[in-house]
Every structure is written in C-alpha cells, then in structure tokens.
Amino acid sequence: MIVDQKILLTEEEIPKQWYNIQADMPEPLDPMLHPETHEPTQLPPFLFSSELNRQEFSKERWIDIPEEIRDVYRIWRPSPLYRATRLEKALKTPAKIYYKWEGVSPPGSHKPNTAIAQAYYNMKEGIERLTTETGAGQWGSSLAFATKLFDLECMVYMVRVSYQQKPYRKSLMHIWGAEVVPSPSNRTQTGQKLLEKDPDSPGSLGVAISEAVEDAATNENSHYTLGSVLNHVVLHQTIMGLEAKQQFAKIDLYPDAIYGCVGGGSNFAGAAFPFLGDKLRGERKDLDVVACEPAACPTLTKGLYEYDFGDSVGLAPIVKMYTLGHDFIPPKIHAGGLRYHGDSPLLSRLTKDGYIRAEAYHQTDIFDAAMLFAHTEGFVIAPETAHAVKGVIDEAKRCKETGEEKTIFFLNSGHGHFDLSSYDAYFEGKLVDYEYPAELVKRALENLPKVG
Amino acid sequence: MIVDQKILLTEEEIPKQWYNIQADMPEPLDPMLHPETHEPTQLPPFLFSSELNRQEFSKERWIDIPEEIRDVYRIWRPSPLYRATRLEKALKTPAKIYYKWEGVSPPGSHKPNTAIAQAYYNMKEGIERLTTETGAGQWGSSLAFATKLFDLECMVYMVRVSYQQKPYRKSLMHIWGAEVVPSPSNRTQTGQKLLEKDPDSPGSLGVAISEAVEDAATNENSHYTLGSVLNHVVLHQTIMGLEAKQQFAKIDLYPDAIYGCVGGGSNFAGAAFPFLGDKLRGERKDLDVVACEPAACPTLTKGLYEYDFGDSVGLAPIVKMYTLGHDFIPPKIHAGGLRYHGDSPLLSRLTKDGYIRAEAYHQTDIFDAAMLFAHTEGFVIAPETAHAVKGVIDEAKRCKETGEEKTIFFLNSGHGHFDLSSYDAYFEGKLVDYEYPAELVKRALENLPKVG
Numbered sequence: 001m002i003v004d005q006k007i008l009l010t011e012e013e014i015p016k017q018w019y020n021i022q023a024d025m026p027e028p029l030d031p032m033l034h035p036e037t038h039e040p041t042q043l044p045p046f047l048f049s050s051e052l053n054r055q056e057f058s059k060e061r062w063i064d065i066p067e068e069i070r071d072v073y074r075i076w077r078p079s080p081l082y083r084a085t086r087l088e089k090a091l092k093t094p095a096k097i098y099y100k101w102e103g104v105s106p107p108g109s110h111k112p113n114t115a116i117a118q119a120y121y122n123m124k125e126g127i128e129r130l131t132t133e134t135g136a137g138q139w140g141s142s143l144a145f146a147t148k149l150f151d152l153e154c155m156v157y158m159v160r161v162s163y164q165q166k167p168y169r170k171s172l173m174h175i176w177g178a179e180v181v182p183s184p185s186n187r188t189q190t191g192q193k194l195l196e197k198d199p200d201s202p203g204s205l206g207v208a209i210s211e212a213v214e215d216a217a218t219n220e221n222s223h224y225t226l227g228s229v230l231n232h233v234v235l236h237q238t239i240m241g242l243e244a245k246q247q248f249a250k251i252d253l254y255p256d257a258i259y260g261c262v263g264g265g266s267n268f269a270g271a272a273f274p275f276l277g278d279k280l281r282g283e284r285k286d287l288d289v290v291a292c293e294p295a296a297c298p299t300l301t302k303g304l305y306e307y308d309f310g311d312s313v314g315l316a317p318i319v320k321m322y323t324l325g326h327d328f329i330p331p332k333i334h335a336g337g338l339r340y341h342g343d344s345p346l347l348s349r350l351t352k353d354g355y356i357r358a359e360a361y362h363q364t365d366i367f368d369a370a371m372l373f374a375h376t377e378g379f380v381i382a383p384e385t386a387h388a389v390k391g392v393i394d395e396a397k398r399c400k401e402t403g404e405e406k407t408i409f410f411l412n413s414g415h416g417h418f419d420l421s422s423y424d425a426y427f428e429g430k431l432v433d434y435e436y437p438a439e440l441v442k443r444a445l446e447n448l449p450k451v452g
Numbered sequence: 453m454i455v456d457q458k459i460l461l462t463e464e465e466i467p468k469q470w471y472n473i474q475a476d477m478p479e480p481l482d483p484m485l486h487p488e489t490h491e492p493t494q495l496p497p498f499l500f501s502s503e504l505n506r507q508e509f510s511k512e513r514w515i516d517i518p519e520e521i522r523d524v525y526r527i528w529r530p531s532p533l534y535r536a537t538r539l540e541k542a543l544k545t546p547a548k549i550y551y552k553w554e555g556v557s558p559p560g561s562h563k564p565n566t567a568i569a570q571a572y573y574n575m576k577e578g579i580e581r582l583t584t585e586t587g588a589g590q591w592g593s594s595l596a597f598a599t600k601l602f603d604l605e606c607m608v609y610m611v612r613v614s615y616q617q618k619p620y621r622k623s624l625m626h627i628w629g630a631e632v633v634p635s636p637s638n639r640t641q642t643g644q645k646l647l648e649k650d651p652d653s654p655g656s657l658g659v660a661i662s663e664a665v666e667d668a669a670t671n672e673n674s675h676y677t678l679g680s681v682l683n684h685v686v687l688h689q690t691i692m693g694l695e696a697k698q699q700f701a702k703i704d705l706y707p708d709a710i711y712g713c714v715g716g717g718s719n720f721a722g723a724a725f726p727f728l729g730d731k732l733r734g735e736r737k738d739l740d741v742v743a744c745e746p747a748a749c750p751t752l753t754k755g756l757y758e759y760d761f762g763d764s765v766g767l768a769p770i771v772k773m774y775t776l777g778h779d780f781i782p783p784k785i786h787a788g789g790l791r792y793h794g795d796s797p798l799l800s801r802l803t804k805d806g807y808i809r810a811e812a813y814h815q816t817d818i819f820d821a822a823m824l825f826a827h828t829e830g831f832v833i834a835p836e837t838a839h840a841v842k843g844v845i846d847e848a849k850r851c852k853e854t855g856e857e858k859t860i861f862f863l864n865s866g867h868g869h870f871d872l873s874s875y876d877a878y879f880e881g882k883l884v885d886y887e888y889p890a891e892l893v894k895r896a897l898e899n900l901p902k903v904g
Contacts, residue, residue: 005463005526104556106826108869145830168872168873171872171875171876174876175823175875176827374628378527380624380627420627421623424619
C-alpha cells in the first residue's frame with residue numbers, strides 16, 4: 001500500500017504564536033545571575049533587544065509572532081513532516097517513524113527560525129548591525145541570511161580553525177552579505193591581545209564570543225545575538241513542534257516518543273516542548289522525550305546540574321544548567337558537532353525533573369545511522385542530526401523485539417551538505433570514539449562559579 | 453497584502469504519465485544515425501534498457517509512469533512552485549515571477565527525475581550495475597542516489613580535474629554507495645592507453661564517456677546511462693512542467709514566458725515542453741519560450757544545426773542538433789557550468805523551427821543575477837540555474853519599462869551548495885567573460901561527420 005510520505009500544511013497554517021513552556025513548568029527557573037555580582041539579572045540591555053529580553057523571562061504561554069516574521073517563514077515553512085517508510089522497512093520495525101525536515105530552509109537547518117526573529121526585533125528597535133560568533137558556521141550563515149532580508153549589517157567572528165577548514169560556510173555568509181573574520185581578529189582588543197601572544201592562534205568558540213560581544217558593546221547601533229541555549233531562542237524554535245502537532249493531528253496520531261539531538265538544546269526543545277507541555281499538564285504522562293548527545297560532550301548524561309557561566313571566558317550571565325564546566329573543550333577527534341559545555345536552562349531543568357531523558361552516542365555509531373538514513377530516506381543529514389537518528393533506530397529496533405507499534409517522532413534539523421569532510425573522515429576510518437572521563441567532570445566542579 | 457509564496461500539490465497529484473512532445477511536433481525528428489555506417493539506428497541495445505530505447509523513439513503523447521517510480525518521486529515531489537515576490541519588489545516590476553524549485557530533491561537538482569526512471573527500468577530488465585560519466589558531479593550523484601534506492605551497483609567515471617577540485621560531490625556519491633574513479637582510470641583500455649601516454653592527464657568529459665561506455669559494454673549485466681540530451685531523458689523531466697501546469701491552474705494563471713538554462717537541454721525541456729505542446733497545437737501561439745545559455749558555450753545562439761556525434765570522441769550515435777562541433781572544449785575560465793558541445797535534438801529542432809528562442813549570457817552577469825536572487829528569495833542557486841534567472845531579470849526589467857504585467861515562469865533547477873568555489877571566484881574578481889569567436893564555429897564545420 002502506498003502512503004503519503006509527507007504531511008503538509010498551508011502557509012496560512014503557520015502558527016501565529018510561539019509556545020512558551022515557562023508557563024507550564026511546575027516551578028519557575030532559577031534566576032539568571034550577573035557574572036560579577038551574582039545578583040539576579042537580565043540579559044545585558046546594551047547587547048540584546050528589549051523585546052527579546054522580555055521574551056527571555058516571560059511566563060505567558062503564547063507569544064504572538066509578528067506578521068513580518070511569518071511572512072519570511074513562508075519562504076520555507078511550514079516544513080514537511082515525513083513518514084520514514086523506507087527506514088521502517090529496512091529496520092523491519094512495527095514502529096511508525098516520522099521526522100520533521102528543516103533542511104528545506106535556505107541556510108539548510110532550523111537555525112533561521114530564530115535568526116529571522118532576532119533580526120526582526122533588533123531592526124524594529126533601530127539596531128542597524130548584528131554581531132555573532134560561529135564555529136562550524138551553521139548559525140553564522142543563518143544570521144547572515146536573516147540580516148540580509150531585514151537589511152541589517154552582519155558581522156561574524158568565525159573560529160579561525162573552522163574559517164580555514166570550512167571555507168564554504170564562509171562563502172555562504174559572504175553571499176548573504178555578512179562580513180566574516182577569522183577569530184582571534186585584530187578587530188577587538190580581545191583578539192589583538194591574543195594575536196600579540198600567538199599570531200597563529202587557532203581560536204576557540206569562547207574567544208569568538210568575547211570578540212562578538214566586545215564588538216557589539218563598542219560599536220554604535222550594534223547588538224549581539226546567540227543561536228541557541230537562551231529561552232527566547234528556544235521559544236522561536238517552538239514553531240517546529242507546533243507545526244508538527246498540527247501535522248500529526250491531520251493523520252490522527254500523537255507521538256509516543258520524541259527524539260532530537262542536543263548541543264545547546266534549541267532544536268530539540270523547539271520540536272519537543274509543544275508536546276512536552278501536554279506532559280507537564282498531565283495530559284500525556286507516558287510521552288517519552290529523549291535528548292541525544294555525543295559521548296564526547298555528554299552534558300546531560302555526565303554533567304552536573306549547577307550554576308555556571310554561559311560562555312567559556314566568564315563574561316556571560318551565570319545560569320543554572322547541566323554543564324561540563326565552562327572551560328570544557330571537546331576532543332579534537334570529535335567530528336559530530338554539538339560541542340557546547342552547557343545546555344539550555346529550560347531543557348536542563350526539565351531533564352533534572354525527570355520529564356526528559358538523555359542518551360549519549362559514539363560518533364562512529366551516529367555516522368552508521370546517518371548512512372542508513374541516506375540509503376533509505378535519501379537525504380544526507382548533518383552529523384548533529386545523526387545523533388537523533390541513532391536514538392530513533394535503537395528505539396525502532398526495540399519495538400521490533402517487543403512488537404510495539406509505537407509512533408516515533410524526531411527532528412531532522414538539517415542537511416549535511418557542508419559537513420561532507422566529516423563523512424570522508426568516517427569512510428577513511430579516521431573517526432575515533434571517545435568516552436568522556438569521569439575525573440574530568442570532577443575537576444570541572446572546581447572551576448564552577450561559587451554562587452550563593 | 454500577503455500572498456502565498458508556494459503553490460503546493462499533494463502526492464496524489466504527482467502526474468501519472470510523462471508528456472512526449474514528439475506526438476505534437478509538426479514533423480518527426482531526423483533519424484539517429486550509426487556512427488560508422490551512417491544508417492538509421494537505435495541506441496546501442498547492449499548499453500541501454502529496451503524500454504528506454506522504446507521511449508526514445510515513441511510517438512505516443514502520454515507514457516505511463518510506473519507506480520514504483522512515482523513512489524520514489526514522493527520523497528521530494530511534487531516540488532513547490534514559488535512566487536518570487538521579494539525579487540519582483542526589488543526589481544519594481546509589474547511582472548509576476550514564478551519558479552519551480554528542484555533543489556528540494558536529496559541530490560539537490562532536477563537530475564534524479566530521470567535517474568530514478570533509468571535505474572528502475574534497468575533493474576526491471578535484470579541489469580545489476582549502471583555506469584556513467586560525470587563532470588562536476590551533479591548527474592553522478594543523482595545516479596548514485598537512484599541506484600541505491602533500487603539496489604543496483606553504480607560506477608561513476610569522474611573527470612580527474614573535477615575529482616580533485618570538487619571532492620565533496622565525490623563524497624556525496626560515496627554516501628549513496630557508488631564507486632567513483634578519476635578518469636582516465638586504469639579500469640578500461642581507453643583509460644590505460646591515455647595514462648601510459650600521460651600519467652597526469654586531467655581527463656575530459658569525452659574520455660569519461662568512453663570509459664563508462666567501454667565498462668558497460670565489457671562487464672556483465674551492466675548498462676550505460678546518460679543524464680541529458682536524449683529524448684527519454686527529456687521525457688522523464690516533463691514531470692516538472694506537468695506539475696507546474698497543475699500548479700498554475702490552481703491560481704488560474706498560465707505563463708506568458710518560460711525561461712530555463714540549457715546545457716544538454718533536459719531541465720529546460722522538462723519544464724517547458726508541457727507548455728510548449730500547447731503552442732505547437734496552436735492553443736498558446738504567443739507563449740515566449742526562452743533558452744538561456746552561456747556566452748562561453750553558445751550552442752543555440754552561435755552553433756550550427758547539423759548532424760554531429762553526441763560524444764566528443766565519435767563513438768556515440770550521430771544526431772541532428774545545434775552543435776559547436778564535437779571537439780569543442782569550453783574555456784577553462786568558464787565557471788558557470790553548461791559545457792556540452794551539442795543540445796537535445798528535440799530542443800534543437802524546436803529552436804530551429806522558431807518555437808523556442810535562445811539568449812546567451814556572460815558569467816559575471818549570471819552571478820550578479822544569482823546574488824540578487826539570494827538576497828531576495830533566499831536560496832543560493834547553482835551557477836547553471838543562474839542563467840535562467842539572468843534571463844528572467846532582464847525580462848522583468850523590460851516589463852517595468854513597458855508596464856506589462858506578464859507572468860514569467862522559470863525552472864530553478866538546483867541549489868549551489870557544491871558550487872561555492874565558483875561564487876568565491878566571482879567575489880575575488882577572477883571570473884573573465886569570454887565571447888566565443890566566430891572563426892571557431894567555422895572551423896568546427898570541418899570536423900562534422902559527412903552524412904548523406
């Protein structure tokens with residue numbers, strides 16, 4: 001029997017409001033603290049738009065999406081919900097597997113869902129220029145795309161080693177009009193000092209954040225932006241889960257299990273939170289919500305739930321979250337993305353409280369999963385996304401053993417067109433699996449900020 | 453006023469038949485001739501499936517699409533028809549611009565429309581292995597994708613200089629399980645002879661074709677495949693134009709002008725022929741159908757309508773078409789793709805008879821067009837496709853002058869994610885415009901096969 005592979009929505013069905021899970025949390029989040037005074041604080045107002053700051057701490061369940069943002073979403077939204085029939089067949093599983101495919105956006109991932117919103121609000125508040133950091137370049141290219149559509153300037157500090165190794169992400173940012181410099185750069189005092197010490201410094205995400213923040217703080221009409229972790233980023237990403245709920249409703253289904261990959265947590269949260277809200281309100285008590293992370297950066301499975309700095313250098317506000325310590329640096333051998341030391345405070349809290357469980361996977365296994373996906377469903381996915389696929393495949397195999405006809409949903413967060421060097425490393429047998437040592441977690445404890 | 457940006461169809465609306473324009477041609481095509489005897493011939497039966505050979509010469513207007521092929525098409529079809537409202541606004545044109553977006557397929561272009569069909573028919577006839585050549589790799593990756601889904605082996609001879617310069621297209625083929633070797637290779641006698649003479653030979657499309665043909669002819673259960681030019685390839689691509697007709701019908705429109713880029717002609721023909729059939733039957737006499745080609749390889753605008761070899765080495769059947777001479781090699785400075793010396797015989801004949809007109813563009817201009825498209829519509833398109841966008845922008849500007857509210861349709865044949873080095877060359881001012889010299893066309897005449 002031939003079934004539809006895609007469940008589509010019309011543009012009119014693009015949600016008109018984002019879902020704010022803070023309205024349904026059993027208890028409010030622990031406050032965000034100032035990095036020096038340790039007093040409750042907001043996001044620095046000289047770095048963030050006031051509307052984004054309002055959204056960050058809002059307890060309203062629904063937050064209106066301005067029509068100008070919905071109009072840009074129409075370029076690629078609503079994204080299709082796919083039934084993975086060929087993958088099911090290959091696994092001989094009685095489970096039904098569905099995925100939401102965000103690779104259809106111009107930058108090729110879920111990131112523009114929030115980049116568009118952040119560019120819009122900053123534009124409305126008179127900001128003319130946005131800065132950010134980027135590692136592999138997925139966030140930087142999404143912000144470049146968004147700023148071009150709202151006629152803002154865009155300045156991206158790209159970790160030097162990525163700038164050299166991933167030249168095509170840089171090209172993509174150039175096409176959308178962004179200025180991209182390798183970090184450390186001579187554009188900031190932070191960068192200048194580092195280059196004086198070491199002119200060949202490979203850079204790091206921590207340094208790039210410091211440069212982007214310094215740039216925004218010292219240049220007129222400039223603000224800083226972040227592509228994950230923060231509550232307002234998670235909020236904007238709920239557009240995905242809200243669409244998926246409508247799509248499942250059209251086929252009279254509701255998922256039994258939801259899988260997503262976790263780096264900072266925004267793609268996972270964006271897909272899962274609109275369903276998880278039902279669980280929080282007691283309507284879907286059995287919903288299984290699974291965060292998939294790399295064994296090389298096992299924040300949720302081996303980290304600590306503590307107050308820590310959001311950045312690597314101790315300038316950002318302190319938030320309570322799962323963390324491996326803000327000076328954690330993932331091993332160089334790790335090709336699979338998802339390298340952040342912490343996680344979204346919302347995701348962390350809900351994991352701590354038992355509403356989400358986490359699994360960690362090795363990189364050779366996640367590439368095996370990505371290959372099976374490409375061989376059956378066709379699409380070549382990002383290594384980050386492959387963590388979710390690995391989780392789904394394991395679950396589908398369990399269903400084969402038990403005979404359960406579960407409905408499994410996962411977020412397919414983006415394509416791997418700019419990650420093929422990682423696939424090459426996999427083919428060439430160069431990927432080494434790395435188990436994060438328990439002693440390192442202990443040592444990280446010593447560097448956490450002493451709060452309260 | 454907000455209008456829908458995408459006109460969508462359901463999977464059930466995927467056409468059930470391809471459209472064969474041979475049924476509506478005023479006169480039949482001149483026969484295909486044997487390369488040595490110059491007698492009318494079919495495609496070599498030891499290289500092509502018998503059903504594809506039947507389709508090549510069929511005069512039936514409609515040819516059924518097997519359900520197994522439609523089922524694979526469902527992975528990405530029906531592709532969306534977009535209204536390019538932001539591009540219209542930037543051009544301040546009264547024209548309405550629509551494009552069909554084929555970048556949503558897993559390999560990222562229109563090529564799998566025929567790769568899937570070719571893999572299917574060969575599989576049905578007991579063939580276990582397909583060979584082909586590829587230059588930049590768009591066709592090779594589409595065939596790799598198609599053979600994986602129908603469980604066939606795939607052998608790709610990739611022009612050595614592309615193999616070295618475009619490593620990620622090779623990675624993509626590897627992901628879908630194809631074997632890819634740089635051509636010339638030591639897998640064939642043709643390759644061995646060339647490597648003996650010159651171990652560092654950069655290769656050429658002509659040599660790669662010869663190797664792929666020799667491989668298929670000398671290995672059991674192997675057939676050869678071609679990604680453009682031939683009638684059966686054009687036939688399979690009409691799925692695009694047929695969908696577009698349905699999509700325009702949903703908004704009560706019919707295009708006044710159709711634009712597409714032309715290399716071998718299959719993407720252009722696939723989009724235009726279902727509409728052009730109406731013109732041939734006298735129902736849409738004013739329809740303007742425009743083939744957009746590079747000034748560096750101006751087959752339709754400066755070539756001759758004559759019998760010539762389909763390949764560069766004189767092994768393939770002789771067909772009547774526009775040609776620059778089968779030993780034509782586009783200048784190395786040309787970054788914009790579309791490098792074939794000839795064109796689809798169907799497209800050539802309809803151009804000769806005045807139903808299609810052709811325009812040639814310089815590469816700096818087509819990249820300017822691609823940049824404007826990325827800045828307004830968001831998507832980063834292939835340099836090939838940018839030729840069509842250049843034509844559309846020129847037409848939309850003319851409409852601004854005349855006030856005409858024309859409906860312009862073009863085929864957006866694929867994304868440029870694997871072509872960013874060409875964009876880099878554009879940014880760096882390295883692209884040189886090249887006018888194909890008239891003397892070279894004259895000289896090409898001397899090398900045409902003497903027929904009849």
